Amino acid sequence: MAGNGLPSLGRVRLTDLIPSEGLPSDSYKLSVSTLSQSFAQYSAAIIQFPASDGPLLRSCLDSARLYFHQRPSYPAADMIHTNDSREWCKTSGYYADPQLWQETYDYRPGLTPSEPGNSLEFPPAGLIDVFALLGKASRDILDAISFYLNLRSSPFTEVLDNVPLRNREVSSSVLSVCCHARPSFQGAQHHNLTTQEDGRLVIYPDHDHHVDKSLVSIVKSDKAGLHVRDFHGRWVLVDGDLGPQEAVVFPGLALYQATAGYVNPALHRTEINDMPGxxxxxxxxxxxxxxxxxxxxxxxxxxxxxxxVEAQFQLPITVDDFMQRSHPTDQLFNRQSFQSFSFPTAQDGSMKPLLRRRKNNSRCKPLPPSKRLRLEAQRVLKERVQDIADKKGIKLRFCSLKECENHVHALDSPCANIRIEIKWPAGVPFVHPHDLPNKAKISFLEAYEPGWTATHDMDLSPTEPGQAGQHSTNCN
Structure with a gap:
């Protein structure tokens, strides 16, 4: 992602993400591009609210500090909750998880929490206003993602709550006020301790990372400590230099499912350091x-x-079933292979197609020169396109030949959109180089593969994914 990639998390002003009638403004397109590129590289971005919203966020955090400070050192038994997926849309009020050394107050419009003994509970101040502020912002962010994916306006309306809620409706969305590692809370014996390179004491909960099942999550904290794993697999501190009106936004599993995997969910964890002070x-x-x-x-x-849309996303799934299923992160996506297609990995760790010499496989007949030429041209072309896309933080999915034939004459085809998006040179073949005559293939390889000539190492034959069947037909 070096070169044209973002050097750090993208910062976007919320006012620039608010859509308006007519053609999109330049500021809107630039903000959407920055947001999407930051999601592609870091799975997170920083949203800048208007300066007038900063005091509201700060006062709510200050109120939360007082609220949790007056809580008992250890909660009652009926307030100790674990992560029960069956209760995902029913949580409200105070609960604690001693194993994670975390206390939470959930504000969910439509539900009135109560303390044991049916006594009313006085929650942290400002939750109604903050819920409205962050809820509106998250919908604007969701619409911006839809614009980037070239979806119709407000495509997720059918799965979102009514605005405002109707009579007796309970909000599916939730505002959680969280307290991590309160010293007076007697859950401290259940955490793990590690030491960073500089010797500072750092605490990660036992389950040190997870993925939200939301469409979009927005987090505002009073101290740095939120880490998100980027597409290189590195943990990045995302709230280290937030201003008073800034918050972190990242996509969740529901958006990953609804976009057929085009928007990866954020894998995140919380660090609490400098505990003695x-x-x-x-x-x-x-x-x-x-x-x-x-x-x-x-x-x-x-x-x-x-x-x-890949096979795993073909069938619709009810939200309730989706929320109750387990989603192992190693099966959802692989951060190291952010590309839309992958090649077998060579021993040196590169993603270039493996080359094998015919003399090492005496059972296989050599491929005809025309087929070797086609495979080599296709390999080089895909590498060039993917290299440009990686530098721009764009996630590509190439059409198959059959799919491309169906929309090749359409005015708004995916191939044409990708060509425009990555500014692919006009007149250069893009997805299917095997459609070119042999002379054009040779010219293409000579132009884009340094050192390649028509007599290029004919002892080598590339092994491509999806070409195994073609190779087997040439084997005895």
């Missing part, structure tokens, strides 16, 4: 824009926009 703990506001439990997550909007 920490009198209160670390406080944060976390708004999660959630889909309605009675709706379904479908990729129909992605298909309508011309995006390819």
């Amino acid at each position: 920490n009198m209160y703990g670390r406080f944060s506001l976390a708004f999660k824009l959630m889909p309605k439990s009675m709706s379904s997550l479908s990729c129909s909007e992605m298909r309508a926009a011309g995006h390819g």
Whole structure:
């Protein structure tokens, strides 16, 4: 991602992400591009609220500090909750997880929390206003992602709560006020301790990273400590230099499902350090824009926009089932292979196609020169396109030949959109170099593969994914 990639998390002003009628403004397109590129590289971005919203966020965090400070050292038994997926849309009020050394107050419009004995609970101040602020912002961010993916306006309306909620409706989205590592909270014996390179004491909870099941999450904290794993697999501190009106936004699993994997969810964890001087703990506001439990997550909007949808996303899934399923992160996505297609990995760790000499496989007949030429041209072309896309933080999915034939004459085809997006040179073949005559293939390789000639190492034959069947036909 060096070169044209973002050197750090993208910062976007919320006012620039608010859509308006007519053609998109230059500031809107630039903000959407920055947001999407930051998601592609870091799985997170920084949203700048208007300066007038800074005092509201700060006062809510200050109120949270007082609220948790007056809580008992250890909660009652009925307030100790673990991560029960069946209760994902029913949490409200105070609860604690001693194993994670974390206390939470969930504000969910439509539910009135109460203390044991049916006594009313006085929550942290400002939750109604903060819920409205972050809820509106998360919907604007979701619309910006839809614009970037070339989806229709507000494509997720059917899975979102009504605005405002109707009579007796309960919000699926939730605003969580969190307190990590309050010294007076007797859960400290359940955490893990590690030491950073500079010798500072650092605490990570036992389950040190997880993925939100939201569409979009917005987090505002009073201290740095939120780390998100970027597409290189490195943990990046994302809230280290936030201003009073800034917050971190990242996508969740529901958006990953609804976009057929085009938007990767953020893998994140919380670090609490310098504990001896920490009198209160670390406080944060976390708004999660959630889909309605009675709706379904479908990729129909992605298909309508011309995006390819893989088999695992073909069938709709009800939101309630989706929330109750486990989603192992190592099966959801591989941060090291951010590309839309992958090649077998060579021993040196590169992603170039493996080359093997014919003399090492006496059972295989040599490929005809025309087929070797086609495979070599296709390999080089894909590498060039992918290299440009990586530098721009763009996630590509190439059409198959059959798919491309269906929309090659369309005015708004995915291939044409990608060519425009990455500024691919006009007149240069893009997706299917095997359609070129041999002379054009030779010219293409000589232009884009340094040192390649028509007599280029004919002892080598490339092994491409999807070409195994073609190779087997040439084997005895």
